[in-house]
Amino acid sequence: MLSAILAVLLAENFLYKDPATDELIRAAMHANYELNFDESRELTRRLQTMYPDHPVGYLLEAESYWWEAQADPENKAIENAYYAAQKSAAEKGLDALKQNKYARIETLSYLASSYGSLARFQLTRKTAYYSALRAGMKALRYARQVDQIDPNYYDVYAGLGAYNYFTAVLPAVIKPFAFLIGVRGQKDLGLEQLRIAMDKSRHSRTEAKIVYYAVLLQEKRYPEALRLLEELTAEFPHNFVFYDWISSWFEMQHRSPEGIPYFDSLARRELQTSRLEAQHALLKEASFQHTLGRDEDARQTLRRLRSIPGTDRLIQEQVVAVEKALR
Numbered sequence: 555m556l557s558a559i560l561a562v563l564l565a566e567n568f569l570y571k572d573p574a575t576d577e578l579i580r581a582a583m584h585a586n587y588e589l590n591f592d593e594s595r596e597l598t599r600r601l602q603t604m605y606p607d608h609p610v611g612y613l614l615e616a617e618s619y620w621w622e623a624q625a626d627p628e629n630k631a632i633e634n635a636y637y638a639a640q641k642s643a644a645e646k647g648l649d650a651l652k653q654n655k656y657a658r659i660e661t662l663s664y665l666a667s668s669y670g671s672l673a674r675f676q677l678t679r680k681t682a683y684y685s686a687l688r689a690g691m692k693a694l695r696y697a698r699q700v701d702q703i704d705p706n707y708y709d710v711y712a713g714l715g716a717y718n719y720f721t722a723v724l725p726a727v728i729k730p731f732a733f734l735i736g737v738r739g740q741k742d743l744g745l746e747q748l749r750i751a752m753d754k755s756r757h758s759r760t761e762a763k764i765v766y767y768a769v770l771l772q773e774k775r776y777p778e779a780l781r782l783l784e785e786l787t788a789e790f791p792h793n794f795v796f797y798d799w800i801s802s803w804f805e806m807q808h809r810s811p812e813g814i815p816y817f818d819s820l821a822r823r824e825l826q827t828s829r830l831e832a833q834h835a836l837l838k839e840a841s842f843q844h845t846l847g848r849d850e851d852a853r854q855t856l857r858r859l860r861s862i863p864g865t866d867r868l869i870q871e872q873v874v875a876v877e878k879a880l881r
Contacts, residue, residue, distance in 0.1 A: 711751035719744030
């Protein structure tokens with residue numbers, strides 16, 4: 555009888571109800587969005603030490619490698635580190651379900667997130683539709699269990715919304731295969747779930763915004779997409795990956811000439827607070843100038859960049875790449 559009572563009590567052991575733990579989770583997430591990987595991994599190691607049998611620290615570690623892969627896409631070591639952390643998160647989640655030590659709904663939510671993360675990585679970094687769909691189906695299975703237990707557990711709505719929207723608008727080449735394995739989304743439902751996640755979720759609001767940005771691009775609602783992306787840039791000013799997304803925003807609309815003054819203005823603003831972000835903005839400006847055949851302007855922009863004190867490996871490598879292209 556006592557063991558049964560303890561099992562029930564432990565099953566209601568939500569991590570977020572401990573303020574110190576919730577603060578650690580939020581701090582690690584914020585560090586990831588700011589591309590502060592040293593801080594993020596120090597925080598995730600603390601979570602892993604505190605909760606070695608819970609997926610939270612391992613999932614947040616995997617997310618740090620996803621963001622690092624966006625910043626340094628050719629680095630195979632980062633890719634391998636992502637897969638290892640994601641695998642640990644999934645295994646810890648499955649074991650935690652068996653042990654019934656933590657709140658089941660929370661564990662299921664983290665399992666859904668771990669497989670959703672894998673689906674996103676396979677799609678964005680590998681363009682591997684088959685493995686992305688398989689991971690997405692696993693994420694969906696756990697997210698639906700959460701939704702059945704508590705329809706107001708909004709942290710799974712970002713994943714549910716992403717699944718419902720994007721599987722409903724799959725490219726024609728993949729649709730027949732997706733249908734065969736049971737992938738059938740509902741576009742309008744996905745949009746509504748994403749809006750709810752952006753407004754009401756506990757830990758997934760930023761993730762929902764990022765997914766919704768991709769939705770706005772898919773819908774060709776470009777002005778709204780840029781406004782949302784600029785909101786994210788303002789909230790996380792050190793995330794230069796957003797500059798890549800802004801650059802793509804101009805390119806997909808064939809508006810590259812407008813990208814030059816945009817990034818020039820951004821560089822001037824960033825120079826007041828962050829020299830590295832100013833350098834990243836100038837890199838984008840130089841790239842647009844080269845694309846448009848304005849190579850002397852690009853060289854001048856790179857000279858401006860080099861005159862700013864301080865740099866990092868990624869900037870140096872990209873400067874060298876642009877300079878080679880200008881020869």
